[in-house]
Amino acid sequence: MVLCFCGKVDVVKTSWTPLNLGRRFFACPMNDSVRGFIGWLDPPMCARSKAIIPGLLRNLNSVQERCNELVRGMNMLQDQCNGLICKNNILVANVRALKDDNLKLKMYMFGSWFFFVIVFFYIWFV
Numbered sequence: 028m029v030l031c032f033c034g035k036v037d038v039v040k041t042s043w044t045p046l047n048l049g050r051r052f053f054a055c056p057m058n059d060s061v062r063g064f065i066g067w068l069d070p071p072m073c074a075r076s077k078a079i080i081p082g083l084l085r086n087l088n089s090v091q092e093r094c095n096e097l098v099r100g101m102n103m104l105q106d107q108c109n110g111l112i113c114k115n116n117i118l119v120a121n122v123r124a125l126k127d128d129n130l131k132l133k134m135y136m137f138g139s140w141f142f143f144v145i146v147f148f149y150i151w152f153v
């Protein structure tokens with residue numbers, strides 16, 4: 028624990044500048060990271076780390092951005108799928124209503140033919 032010049036207990040932050048990428052430092056909790064700098068927590072990085080870490084960070088950011096794009100695309104597909112499911116449910120209800128109407132029409136047709144045959148035989152034979 029380190030005390031700041033203002034008397035507050037410090038906070039540990041991480042530097043994202045190219046020279047000190049990923050290096051942690053003590054900072055004043057009342058100021059931003061530039062003006063609140065108190066001192067380094069981690070030792071300086073070697074030259075090899077300074078060369079490799081920015082490339083790894085760029086790759087990580089591009090992979091993260093691609094992942095975000097895929098999630099957005101997946102959400103759009105999910106919305107389209109939900110819309111299609113809703114339309115399908117409406118069509119299923121319409122087909123069910125048409126089947127009911129079809130059955131009623133068949134019953135009316137059978138009844139009318141049955142009535143016609145009875146009237147015909149009644150007139151013909153009576």
Ligand SMILES: [Zn+2]
Pocket residue numbers: 031032033034035055056057058
């Ligand atoms: Zn301070």
